[in-house]
Amino acid sequence: MRSGTRAAAVVVALVLVSATLMGCGSSSTDTGTGGTEAVPVPGTGTGVVGDGAALVESKCTACHNLERVDAATKDLVGWQTTITRMVQQNGAVITPEEQSAIALYLSNR
Structure with a gap:
């Protein structure tokens, strides 16, 4: 794996791990209604x-x-790898924050 590819994969992985850990914390506003609420993605503002x-x-x-x-x-x-490849090899225009949101969505559906 090229160093640029590896660095991009590491950055995406770190963002996704952070998002996953944030979703594991308990919330005082949790209504126990299931997984229908949106989970904030770090670094995306309101995304x-x-x-x-x-x-x-x-x-x-x-x-x-x-x-x-x-x-x-x-x-x-698997989704992180696929999305990174689409950006680097195929020229897909997807920001790192969008990559994280897409990978999280696709891996949890």
Whole structure:
């Protein structure tokens, strides 16, 4: 793996681990209604994981149909790797924050 690719993968992994750990904390406003609430993604301002579906539709469908994306089953690392490859090798225009939100959304659906 090239050092630039490895560095990008490490940055994405760190952001995603941070997001996962933040989601594990308890909240005094937790109503116990299930996983329907959006989880904030670090470094995205107002962005939330709930935006992952919209990002998949706007970013991924530039090259793929939704059926192809829906048929793919990968864990978080698998999606991180795939999204990083799409950006680096195929020129997909996706910010690191959007990459994190998409990977979290796709790995948790």
